[in-house]
Amino acid sequence: MSEQDKKIETFSEPTKIIQPSAEFRAKARVKSLAEYQALYTESLESPESFWKRETQDLVFRKPWTRLLDWQCPFAKWFIGAELNATESCLDRHLNTKTRDKQALIWESEPGEVTSLTYAELHAKVVEFAAALKQAGIQKGDRVAIYMGMVPEVVVGILACARIGAPHTVVFGGFAAESLRDRINDCGAKAVLTQDGSWRKGKVVPLKATVDEALRGTSTVEKVFVYNRLGAAECPIQMQAGRDVDWYDAVGAADRKLGEQPEIVDSEHPLFILYTSGSTGKPKGVMHTTAGYLAGTYLTSKYVFDLQPEDVYWCTADVGWVTGHSYIVYGPLANGATCLLYEGAPNAPDWGRFWQIIEKHKVNILYTAPTAIRAFMRQGSEWPAKSDLSSLRLLGTVGEPINPEAWLWYYREIGRNRCPVVDTWWQTETGAIMLTTLPGAHVMKPGSAGLPFFGVKPECVDSAGKAVGANEGGLLVLRKPWPSMLRTVWGDDERFRQQYWSDVPGSYFTGDGAHSDPDGYFTVVGRIDDVLNVSGHRIGTAEIESVLVAHPAVAEAAAVGRPDDLTGQALVAFVTLKAGLTPNETMERELADHVAKDIGKFARPASIRFADGLPKTRSGKIMRRLLKDIAAGRETSGDTSTLEDQGVLTKLRED
Ligand code: ATP
Numbered sequence: 159m160s161e162q163d164k165k166i167e168t169f170s171e172p173t174k175i176i177q178p179s180a181e182f183r184a185k186a187r188v189k190s191l192a193e194y195q196a197l198y199t200e201s202l203e204s205p206e207s208f209w210k211r212e213t214q215d216l217v218f219r220k221p222w223t224r225l226l227d228w229q230c231p232f233a234k235w236f237i238g239a240e241l242n243a244t245e246s247c248l249d250r251h252l253n254t255k256t257r258d259k260q261a262l263i264w265e266s267e268p269g270e271v272t273s274l275t276y277a278e279l280h281a282k283v284v285e286f287a288a289a290l291k292q293a294g295i296q297k298g299d300r301v302a303i304y305m306g307m308v309p310e311v312v313v314g315i316l317a318c319a320r321i322g323a324p325h326t327v328v329f330g331g332f333a334a335e336s337l338r339d340r341i342n343d344c345g346a347k348a349v350l351t352q353d354g355s356w357r358k359g360k361v362v363p364l365k366a367t368v369d370e371a372l373r374g375t376s377t378v379e380k381v382f383v384y385n386r387l388g389a390a391e392c393p394i395q396m397q398a399g400r401d402v403d404w405y406d407a408v409g410a411a412d413r414k415l416g417e418q419p420e421i422v423d424s425e426h427p428l429f430i431l432y433t434s435g436s437t438g439k440p441k442g443v444m445h446t447t448a449g450y451l452a453g454t455y456l457t458s459k460y461v462f463d464l465q466p467e468d469v470y471w472c473t474a475d476v477g478w479v480t481g482h483s484y485i486v487y488g489p490l491a492n493g494a495t496c497l498l499y500e501g502a503p504n505a506p507d508w509g510r511f512w513q514i515i516e517k518h519k520v521n522i523l524y525t526a527p528t529a530i531r532a533f534m535r536q537g538s539e540w541p542a543k544s545d546l547s548s549l550r551l552l553g554t555v556g557e558p559i560n561p562e563a564w565l566w567y568y569r570e571i572g573r574n575r576c577p578v579v580d581t582w583w584q585t586e587t588g589a590i591m592l593t594t595l596p597g598a599h600v601m602k603p604g605s606a607g608l609p610f611f612g613v614k615p616e617c618v619d620s621a622g623k624a625v626g627a628n629e630g631g632l633l634v635l636r637k638p639w640p641s642m643l644r645t646v647w648g649d650d651e652r653f654r655q656q657y658w659s660d661v662p663g664s665y666f667t668g669d670g671a672h673s674d675p676d677g678y679f680t681v682v683g684r685i686d687d688v689l690n691v692s693g694h695r696i697g698t699a700e701i702e703s704v705l706v707a708h709p710a711v712a713e714a715a716a717v718g719r720p721d722d723l724t725g726q727a728l729v730a731f732v733t734l735k736a737g738l739t740p741n742e743t744m745e746r747e748l749a750d751h752v753a754k755d756i757g758k759f760a761r762p763a764s765i766r767f768a769d770g771l772p773k774t775r776s777g778k779i780m781r782r783l784l785k786d787i788a789a790g791r792e793t794s795g796d797t798s799t800l801e802d803q804g805v806l807t808k809l810r811e812d
């Protein structure tokens with residue numbers, strides 16, 4: 159049997175089951191499993207009628223004539239349709255009462271609050287779209303966006319969409335070199351930026367980084383600079399002929415240029431977004447207009463169960479796909495009120511998020527396991543200080559969430575009242591693929607849940623054959639879906655190789671998973687990270703979950719190092735809860751704890767304590783770097799998406 163053919167095993171106890179409250183269920187959009195099943199079946203068996211009905215509130219200037227053209231791996235959805243995504247996100251609300259509802263509430267790190275109604279946001283998008291056009295940016299031109307979390311970044315994104323110019327948002331934490339690579343990869347003609355932004359009380363000089371990045375680019379003609387901080391806080395240099403002040407450009411442009419949106423084909427590129435780079439060099443994932451809009455609109459509506467009065471807060475940065483789909487396109491297409499926060503979760507202290515929730519009466523919170531574990535590490539006394547009674551739904555995304563962190567989130571933040579949706583998806587999928595629907599499904603902490611409408615996931619072996627219930631395998635998607643990536647920008651071959659060659663005819667996610675007899679999917683980590691210890695193949699998430707369940711542990715990463723005897727020896731990197739110091743007794747105790755919960759074979763050969771783990775800038779643990787360290791190798795591959803190079807240096811020294 160080859161290595162790949164061996165099954166991934168599971169050893170953990172079956173998960174606990176938690177029911178949504180009767181109160182939540184009564185008001186939910188989908189109220190029962192049966193109702194979900196009927197819709198799900200329809201979405202697979204009669205996709206035409208399903209998508210026709212479910213997208214009827216979106217604005218199509220010309221309807222589609224055929225739902226799908228599928229020439230694997232190339233898909234076209236909503237064939238023949240013409241639209242502009244911003245008409246669904248903005249214009250359609252102007253004739254309804256949503257017009258005067260807040261679209262965005264913004265809180266800066268120092269604490270200023272401003273808001274924009276749908277009518278105001280629309281006006282800002284129209285005028286900035288006009289400024290872009292006036293500067294010669296046209297349909298099809300790429301525009302890079304390198305900004306902080308300010309209302310103007312949402313305006314910039316939507317203004318690009320309004321003129322049909324695909325945007326590529328680059329997270330504002332990236333250094334000049336990473337920004338330059340992305341600009342060059344997609345050949346951006348313009349850059350939108352701001353002087354600087356606040357982060358943990360310090361100024362992040364964004365414009366200066368753009369200046370440095372542009373020293374190695376040849377395509378950028380215009381840079382629009384939003385003056386967020388002003389010269390006293392953040393002096394900048396403007397290059398004549400290239401750089402223009404955002405609002406000067408708005409003032410000089412003929413507003414009419416932005417009023418009429420550019421009507422594009424359903425398959426016109428909406429944006430390019432580079433993946434987080436957890437596994438290697440980031441890929442320029444390309445999404446197109448109608449399918450992406452339909453997917454983000456529908457998942458926002460059903461997964462977050464958006465109700466007209468909700469204040470919704472997604473804490474992701476707009477530089478990641480979560481920000482694109484669930485701060486901008488999905489919620490706005492639903493007419494929701496979205497909160498936008500500029501700064502760090504611990505500025506000035508670990509109570510900030512909870513104060514924001516209390517102040518703005520946030521109803522829905524969507525965040526990442528990495529943030530939840532960081533809050534856990536600081537202790538429950540922080541959230542206990544705020545009134546969190548406005549919350550009615552919690553969500554998580556980005557990595558597997560271990561049951562311990564799930565339950566802490568449910569208990570300490572949701573106060574045992576709010577359903578938690580653990581949403582599995584990727585930059586490539588555009589929208590949520592696996593989740594529970596909050597009023598319809600029971601929750602199993604640690605397991606993402608069931609497929610969303612139109613999604614057909616399966617766990618398979620390396621030959622592409624479905625494995626049985628509770629057996630681990632590669633997670634694939636058997637059918638194309640509307641919000642799927644269309645290609646890797648400029649590299650159809652990489653697109654085919656990366657996603658469509660492992661299991662012919664199916665989309666390969668790169669993740670390992672198993673599903674239980676109820677059809678709930680649990681993602682156990684990336685296939686490349688699966689451990690092989692004494693002949694057992696086991697997902698990283700399982701060992702990490704057990705470690706994090708120990709009261710002393712805040713965060714853990716499990717990797718394998720080559721071992722003559724066992725194939726791989728297990729090395730666990732552990733950070734402890736605030737105030738605890740590591741010692742040998744603790745090391746032994748943790749090793750015993752893993753051996754007891756999973757089995758003797760899984761007893762870590764070594765446990766290394768660290769102050770922090772290497773993470774991508776989106777907060778995911780980069781296990782491939784830890785693998786190198788565990789094996790005593792030089793770290794190899796792309797490290798540009800690493801958040802803190804210092805963590806790596808420190809780990810190497812220890
Ligand atoms: P790269 O593809 O460049 O290595 P990345 O995969 O981290 O980066 P993203 O698209 O941001 O880039 O992340 C998607 C991945 O995150 C998924 O493939 C999965 O591994 C993980 N993930 C996201 N949500 C969940 C979840 N709810 N449960 C488990 N894993 C998740």
Ligand code: MG
Nearest residue numbers: 433437584668
């Ligand atoms: Mg990925």
